[in-house]
Amino acid sequence: xKSIYKFLAFTLLAVFTSCSSxxxxxxxxxxxxxxxxxxxxxxxxxxxxxxxxxxxNSQNETLTITRLNYIVSNFSLTNDAxxxxxxxxxxxxxxxxxxxxxxEVVLEHIxxxxxxxxxxxxxxxxxxxxxxxxxxxxxxxIAEETNMMWxxxxxxxxxxxxxxxxxxxVTEPTDFKVHMGSHGSSLDNYKEVTxxxxxxxxxxxxxxxxxxxxxxxxxxxxxENKLALTEQSVIMVSExxxxxxxxxxxxxxxxxxxxxxxxxxx
Amino acid sequence: xxxxxxxxxxxxxxxxxxxxxxxxxxxTFLTVDVPENFPALVYDIExxxxxxxxFELGKKLFYDGKLSSSGFISCxxxxxxxxxxxxxxxxxxxxxxxxxxxxxxxxxxNMAFFTEFAWDGATSHLDLFPIIPITNEVEMGETMTGxxxxxxxDAEYQxxxxxxFEEGGVNAENFLKAIAQFMVMMISSDSKYDxxxxxxxxxxxxxxxxxxxxxxxxxxxxxxxxxxxxDGSFRNNGLPPNPQLNDMGRAEVSGSDSDNYxxxxxxxxxxxxxxxxxxxxxxxxxxxxxxxxxxxxxxSETLDDSLRTKDGLGIxxxxxxxxxxxxxxxxxxxxxxxxxxxxxxx
Numbered sequence: 001x002k003s004i005y006k007f008l009a010f011t012l013l014a015v016f017t018s019c020s021s022x023x024x025x026x027x028x029x030x031x032x033x034x035x036x037x038x039x040x041x042x043x044x045x046x047x048x049x050x051x052x053x054x055x056x057n058s059q060n061e062t063l064t065i066t067r068l069n070y071i072v073s074n075f076s077l078t079n080d081a082x083x084x085x086x087x088x089x090x091x092x093x094x095x096x097x098x099x100x101x102x103x104e105v106v107l108e109h110i111x112x113x114x115x116x117x118x119x120x121x122x123x124x125x126x127x128x129x130x131x132x133x134x135x136x137x138x139x140x141x142i143a144e145e146t147n148m149m150w151x152x153x154x155x156x157x158x159x160x161x162x163x164x165x166x167x168x169x170v171t172e173p174t175d176f177k178v179h180m181g182s183h184g185s186s187l188d189n190y191k192e193v194t195x196x197x198x199x200x201x202x203x204x205x206x207x208x209x210x211x212x213x214x215x216x217x218x219x220x221x222x223x224e225n226k227l228a229l230t231e232q233s234v235i236m237v238s239e240x241x242x243x244x245x246x247x248x249x250x251x252x253x254x255x256x257x258x259x260x261x262x263x264x265x266x
Numbered sequence: 267x268x269x270x271x272x273x274x275x276x277x278x279x280x281x282x283x284x285x286x287x288x289x290x291x292x293x294t295f296l297t298v299d300v301p302e303n304f305p306a307l308v309y310d311i312e313x314x315x316x317x318x319x320x321f322e323l324g325k326k327l328f329y330d331g332k333l334s335s336s337g338f339i340s341c342x343x344x345x346x347x348x349x350x351x352x353x354x355x356x357x358x359x360x361x362x363x364x365x366x367x368x369x370x371x372x373x374x375x376n377m378a379f380f381t382e383f384a385w386d387g388a389t390s391h392l393d394l395f396p397i398i399p400i401t402n403e404v405e406m407g408e409t410m411t412g413x414x415x416x417x418x419x420d421a422e423y424q425x426x427x428x429x430x431f432e433e434g435g436v437n438a439e440n441f442l443k444a445i446a447q448f449m450v451m452m453i454s455s456d457s458k459y460d461x462x463x464x465x466x467x468x469x470x471x472x473x474x475x476x477x478x479x480x481x482x483x484x485x486x487x488x489x490x491x492x493x494x495x496x497d498g499s500f501r502n503n504g505l506p507p508n509p510q511l512n513d514m515g516r517a518e519v520s521g522s523d524s525d526n527y528x529x530x531x532x533x534x535x536x537x538x539x540x541x542x543x544x545x546x547x548x549x550x551x552x553x554x555x556x557x558x559x560x561x562x563x564x565x566s567e568t569l570d571d572s573l574r575t576k577d578g579l580g581i582x583x584x585x586x587x588x589x590x591x592x593x594x595x596x597x598x599x600x601x602x603x604x605x606x607x608x609x610x611x612x
Contacts, residue, residue, distance in 0.1 A: 132393030133442035134313045140397070140438045141411050149410075151401035153388035153519060185382060185390040186520035237521035 029112035031205030035077065036263060037105040037118070038210055039096045040256065041068055043218045050098055051163075057222040060168060061229050063176070067162040068217055069097040069146055070249065072105060073128075074121040074192065079113040080200065093124065093139050095146045112204040118211060119194040122250050123158030123181065126188055150181055157181045158189060159249050161220055167230040176233040178220060180245045183237055191250035199258040208263025214256045223248035293319045293429065296447075298378070301455035303463045303493045309378035309392055309450055316447040319430040321608075324448030326426070327441065329611045332416050334406035336362040341399065341445075342611055344371040347604055350454070350536035351375060357547035365404040368511050370547030375454040375535055375603065379494055385529045385545045386519045387500060393446045410438055417441065454535050454603035455493075462597070463493065471597065478594030481587045488572055495534035495598070501570040502527040504563030504579060508546055515545065526568045537595050539604065552595055556588045 041048040043055050043065065054062040072094050075087040087107050094105045128135045143149040148157045159180040164173040182189045201209035221227045225244035227235065235241050296316040300307055328345075331338040344359045345351040353359055353371035360366055369385055377383070383395040399405040400413060417423045418436045427436045427444075434440050459479075461469030471479065482490075491497040500516040507513070507527060516525035529545040543549040549558065563569070563579040573580055583591070603609075 129394075130391055132310070132313060132391040133439045133446065134393075136394070136442075137439050138437060140394075140442075141414060144410050149397075149401075151397055151409075154391075154394040154397035155389065183521055184387050184519040186387075186516075186522065186525070237518065239521040239523075242521060 029114065029202060029204035029207065032109050032111050033203050033205060033208040034263060035107045035110045035115075035201065035203060035208065036210045037075075037107070038212045039072070039103045039105070039215055039253075040212060041098050041103065041215050041217055043216065048098060048217055054166075055218070057218055059222060059226055059228050059230075061165050061221075062167070063163055063165045063221075063229070064173070065161070065163040065217060067099055067147070067160055069095060069099070069148055069157075069160040070215075071095055071123050071143070071148060071156060071158050072120050073124060074119075075105070075107055076119045077107075077110065077113075077115045077201075078117045078119070078194075079115050083113075084119075085111060085113070085115075089128070090137070093128070095142060095148050097146050100146065110203050112207075113202075115197065115201040115203065115209075117194055117196050118255070119192060121190055121192045122246070123190040124156045125190045126182065129155065129182070150179070153184055155181055155184070159220070159245065161217065165229045165233070167228075170230050170233075174229075174233055176229045177236070178245055179236045180242050180249065183239070183242070187239060187243065189242055189246040191246055193250050193253055195253060195255045197255050197258050199260070201258045202260045206262065207260060209261070210259040210263060212256045212258065214254050216252045216254075219248050219252035220245060221248070223251055293317045296321055296451060298450060299453070301453065301460065301464075301493075303460060304376075304455060305379060305492050305494065307378050308381050309446075311378075311450070314393065314443045314446055314450075316450055317430065319426070320444050320447040321451055323426045323430045324444035324446070325609070327445050328448050332420075333400055333408060333413050334362050335408045335412070338362070339406050341396070344399075344405075345374055347606075347609055347611070348539070350539045350600075350604055351452070352540040354539075354541070357542050359399075359405060361402070361405040362407040365407075367402070367404050368513055369545050370542060372532060373536065373540060374449055375452050375600075376494055376533065377452065378450040381498055382500075382530060386516045387530060388519050392449060393442045396442060396445050410441075414438055414441060448609075452603075452609055454600045456602040457535070457600040458597040459594075460493070460600075472593070474590055474593040475597050477586075478590030478592070481583070481590050482594050485581050485583070485587075486591075489531045489570075490534050496531040498530065500525060500528040500530055501572075502566065502568040503529075503559075504565070504569050504573055505544060505546075505548070505558070506562075506564045508548070511546060513546065524568060527566060528568060534595065535598050536600055536604065538599050552592055553588070556583060556591060559583065560588075 048065060051064060051066045054064045056062045074092050077085045096103045143156055147160050150157050157179045161178040163176055165176050166173055180189055197211060201211055203209060225248050227241060227244060235245060294317060296318060298311055329340050329342040331340045333340060339362050344353040346354055351374045357370060358367045359371045377392050381390060383389050383392060384398060388398060389395050397410060400408050414436060424436055427440055430444060431440045458469060462471055489497055489501060514526050516528040541550055543555050549555050559581045560583050561580060563573060565579055
């Protein structure tokens with residue numbers, strides 16, 4: 001039965017398209033569909049395996065990562081005509097967590113189009129925070145359950161990155177904790193990034209793309225800004241270091257590839 | 267300056283279980299009166315307009331020990347009405363399992379007029395403040411998820427949430443909104459001082475009180491500003507840090523060394539009722555507070571500039587001025603507020 005509907009839909013689509021005098025390729029994309037963003041966490045060129053093997057960064061520190069959770073938010077997609085589709089802000093906050101395996105963000109009801117880039121935030125913006133109870137909705141308890149609530153300041157950890165490390169001078173495996181978020185009203189660590197998709201992501205009633213994003217956890221401490229755990233292994237509220245962690249984290253994302261299709265396979 | 271919501275859009279229909287008839291439970295909006303001598307409201311009333319049922323639910327939650335892990339420590343345990351919603355006689359807030367915090371319980375009067383909450387401004391939204399004591403392991407030692415689950419399991423609360431809010435029932439958003447509605451209504455503005463300022467009956471000051479007001483305006487009001495008696499800023503007032511606590515204050519939130527030992531300037535409303543004083547409750551009397559300001563201060567990099575003078579640190583006060591200030595503090599007591607049955611536990 002399903003295939004009949006598909007056939008019918010396709011026929012209708014074809015009829016509709018043939019009636020259109022617009023010969024822009026995008027004009028053939030009708031309706032709406034979901035867009036899936038898969039956040040694939042890695043370290044350097046390798047897959048990220050929690051609490052398994054250590055890896056050594058450029059600062060000669062060997063890290064065994066046990067937790068990598070971060071908040072991604074405020075998604076928007078830009079099409080080939082430069083038009084921006086902004087996802088409903090209220091629905092636009094997600095915790096991705098390597099340990100629970102929830103690393104997919106599914107954006108529903110995206111209008112048909114040929115999308116060339118995606119923009120999103122890392123963390124929670126002040127505007128949402130300052131909406132109080134109304135703005136947080138259920139996201140507060142979601143954050144609490146995923147270790148992303150900084151309960152002592154009733155705020156959010158944008159990034160929760162933990163594990164153990166050794167270095168030349170720290171020879172016994174020692175815990176590290178990197179928790180990054182905004183510092184009350186005094187420091188806003190929310191960042192936004194725009195990633196070019198490389199391959200156009202096509203959305204229509206028939207097409208539901210999967211955008212495969214790689215997050216290189218190495219960048220968090222060993223990106224543009226170098227932060228040595230040997231010097232400070234617990235980085236939380238630090239006016240000097242947390243903005244560096246925020247910048248590094250925002251630059252850890254790249255689009256690896258885009259699957260165009262029905263959205264049910266990689 | 268009156269926020270009046272006199273029409274409630276929805277009437278809630280509650281099924282009566284005995285006979286399946288419907289009884290209408292009407293919710294009504296409450297009026298938030300901004301006293302004419304106060305600055306403008308900060309709290310966004312339109313985002314969470316207090317209603318009668320929301321307020322009553324907030325009050326019930328405020329006095330319910332269920333919000334703590336032990337089941338015994340409510341918000342009202344440390345915020346006692348008779349002490350203007352502070353923890354009388356306790357230097358630090360007491361929590362579950364006899365644990366003790368490191369800071370003195372601040373008042374929660376007039377919170378709708380503030381932008382930052384807690385001694386260090388850990389949150390900048392009133393709605394979200396209750397998360398801090400609820401989740402603090404030496405205060406209420408719970409989680410938000412834990413509290414919500416306990417409330418969901420309670421049929422009475424379920425009904426009350428349904429009646430107070432149009433949608434959502436028992437959830438974190440409505441939970442925080444209800445407590446905020448209760449706090450937003452807690453306005454203390456009926457002291458003798460207020461009557462004096464507003465030229466109302468009962469506002470005639472004695473000579474000593476008037477002199478004290480003059481001293482206050484000249485020497486204290488740059489920080490304890492407006493009729494809220496605070497400018498809401500974070501300042502280091504020169505208290506010698508307690509080495510056992512070494513509480514860094516605002517710096518714990520901002521992560522900035524320039525904020526070391528800074529705490530929010532507290533309101534002085536009802537100050538005669540809110541002993542002990544300072545963020546760590548080190549002073550048991552207002553006399554001790556004044557003595558500290560005249561000769562107890564220590565210098566440090568972040569000491570507030572207004573407390574450094576060419577004659578030395580602190581505020582110069584003679585005995586007569588101190589007596590005047592103490593008399594002035596008395597007229598900040600608002601008996602209407604501390605006896606207001608709307609806010610009473612029983």
